[in-house]
Amino acid sequence: MKISDKLQDPGWKDKVTWSYEFFPPKTSTGIQNLYNRIDRMKEWGYPMFVDVTWGAGGSTSDLTPVIINVAQKDFQLDTCMHLTCTNMSGEMIRMALKKAYESGCRNVLALRGDPPKNETEWTQVEGGFRYAADLVRYIKKNYGDEICIGVAGYPEGYSPGDDIDRSINHLKEKVDAGASFIVTQMFYDADNFVEWVKKCRENGILVPIFPGIMPIQAWDSFIRRAKWSGVKIPQHFMDALVPVKDNDDDVRERGADLMVQFCQKLIDNGITRLHFYTMNLEKAVKMIIERLGLLVEELKQVTEKPENELTTNRTEIFPNGTKRANEDVRPIFWRTRLESYMSRTEQWDEFPHGRWGDSRSPAFGEFDPSRHGLRQSAAEILALWGSPKSYKELGELFVSYCTKKQTSLPWSDMPISEEAKVIQSQLENMNRRAYLTINSQPALNGVKSSDPVHGWGPTNGYVYQKPYVEFFVHPSLIEELKSSLHQMGDISYFFVSVSGKLDTNAAYEVPNAVTWGVFPNREVIQPTIVESTSFLAWKDEAYSLGMAWASAHDPKSETHKLLVSMMSSWVLCVIVDNNYERGQSLFDIFSKLRSLEDFHPELYNGVAK
Incomplete structure (x- = not known):
């Protein structure tokens, strides 16, 4: 009409x-x-x-x-x-x-x-x-x-x-x-x-x-x-x-x-x-x-039923007093980018829109570099992260973050969490081999919810985690890595280029809970997920952050050329071990893989022009 x-x-x-x-x-x-x-x-x-x-x-x-x-x-x-x-x-x-x-x-x-x-x-x-x-x-x-x-x-x-x-x-x-x-x-x-x-x-x-x-x-x-x-x-x-x-x-x-x-x-x-x-x-x-x-x-006349308490949050991600302390669920990719995550999810305010408050929401937000980029000035960026001139030097910078000598990276606004101590040596090894990690969590199998490092949620419960790691890697290392993952079995992986070409063995748009808890008189609570749509949204931000880092340097400098080359050609990878009972085996496989130095020593050491 x-x-x-x-x-x-x-x-x-x-x-x-x-x-x-x-x-x-x-x-x-x-x-x-x-x-x-x-x-x-x-x-x-x-x-x-x-x-x-x-x-x-x-x-x-x-x-x-x-x-x-x-x-x-x-x-x-x-x-x-x-x-x-x-x-x-x-x-x-x-x-x-x-x-x-x-x-x-x-x-x-x-x-x-x-x-x-x-x-x-x-x-x-x-x-x-x-x-x-x-x-x-x-x-x-x-x-x-x-x-x-x-x-x-x-x-x-x-x-x-x-x-x-x-x-x-x-x-x-x-x-x-x-x-x-x-x-x-x-x-x-x-x-x-x-x-x-x-x-x-x-x-x-x-x-x-x-x-x-x-x-x-x-x-x-x-x-x-x-x-x-x-x-x-x-x-x-x-x-x-x-x-x-x-x-x-x-x-x-x-x-x-x-x-x-x-x-x-x-x-x-x-x-x-x-x-x-x-x-x-x-x-x-x-x-x-x-x-x-x-x-x-x-x-x-209808009394609305209260929304189910489906999920909760990790307290180290959303500390008391932050305005998103009651957010229901989050893709893991923004784990250390709290402000960016909050701005993207400020409209995820209601159920039901599917079980998950993620990119399935009809109100899911777009990437905006002006809101989600680096907040530091060029001078502050130089003071924070220096001027690495090779992938070897880049790897050492990432190692210093894993050992808490460095309090932030372009992809991490906050220091690495205490739980990373469990996998610290493996992360150091990965970064020295030019698998440059920007996010990770260790396996947990029934840890008490009261544990001072790994615990969260109500008392008298148990928490679980699938081991997870996210990193940038040179494309020449992908095939050998994929072969090792296939041999390991029960692995979900996502590889994406800056252009958005996605290679994954996971079902598209199906969320994979990577953190969950079991508590008395409650349903299972699953606060953290991995899934392809939000990963692709995060991809834009991840590469943009690297380019923002490059832009703080003189365009003719070796650091600028290094970072631009990395953001133009390297692959962003996410790996989840769905068999959390294996402990930290996921991280151990990287010590058996050839490194960038093995494949391209000149590139790794910054000698090649």
Whole structure:
């Protein structure tokens, strides 16, 4: 059903309504979990429509019509498809509209779109459109009244400092071209929005306006999105949130109350079409709808079951007082990159989205070098790690980290853990042989949970670990290593190049728990996993950290050339011994393998040019 028709339907016309925006997840299981989430969310009371964002010119754009089709046919929801001009030729736009129409979608949000990733300037594609108004005219010309067209509105301007009257004139141009409704950018200043709507009406913009509402999930994401969008944060929001900004539960609780007051003010001013930017999450949205008294009656009588205490955390990874102390599960790859792990997982806030709170979440985040790179200045990097000129010298630097003479590496923000003493000599041997280790853990077989080094979780329990090691290695050493692993048996391995070419014997997207505990009156708790999707996400960060290290050195220096060569050609490896009863045998095999010096002595010693 078209949104314009639905707004005149007696069943919808006089109600306070809401709608949801979703984006295409990056993994197949993330997509399935998004479908599960949409199915649950419709049970709160049918949304007026759901819309699905569009990846600029192909990044995730192929998935948008697919998700639209599922929402239409499987969930019987009215849909709205985003369509942007960014990186879109006329033929691509024609095909996208055709797919949407054939799936039953009768609503399109026509947008110019932001510049493509890694580009600062927006450029028109040959045969495409420069402005959203041009796209509106094209849809109107080719589909007439068969498709209801929406456009974007900016209550505070497209960017800070914009002339609001000028932006309203642009909005009127889009409406005059054929748009039937407006969805606004996110905002938090309700009073300003009410005044902006009055201005729009005074300028002849009479179509329905849907305010874009961004729930407050966590402090960091709240501040980051507000800064990115350039929107104003009212002082009373800051007064309420700053005192609790390090407590995610309190931020969400206070954030929900603030957004309820915000929505109620809109409703009191006759603005009754609420549009939620969900970020593919549900809990914060539900809190707002429920506290506004809009949840369907039958659900008000249901007492939610508490979430199972599925997992816990290693205390040395998440010490008391850190804001992620209650995170449920983590891929092991970010074990010593706590801040990076927290920023990636700040939205993993709810079950169920599969058993594991990992990359299967439909809200799994992207790698952003500006957020996840090295924080030290070039001078600090030189002081910390010196200027190694050969792989032999690099190996000695890594050895000094394993022996606690060095407190950090580019891939490890913190000193090596006490538990590494069990495998310290093996790690030293690996690094001297140019298997440069960046993460590891020893085997544990039923250690008491009260053990001062290896223990974690409730008392009177037992903890277990599969031995695990992660390292960079020259590609010439891979085949002999793989042969030894096959002979050993019951090993899971992942080898990946900087280009993303993955070689693994593990089932794709199947998590392998590498740390778990058994406790009285509890189910088995499995806090740490290895799996391919998050490993590939970590791969980008791991290689980027090495390049950031190189960038601290003069491009003509031997150190810069060494590190760039390593990050360009070496392979990132992860190995898990699934037979933890063998103890530390995994680490012993490296003493039997040939080293880089055996294969390439000139390369190892830095003699070759």
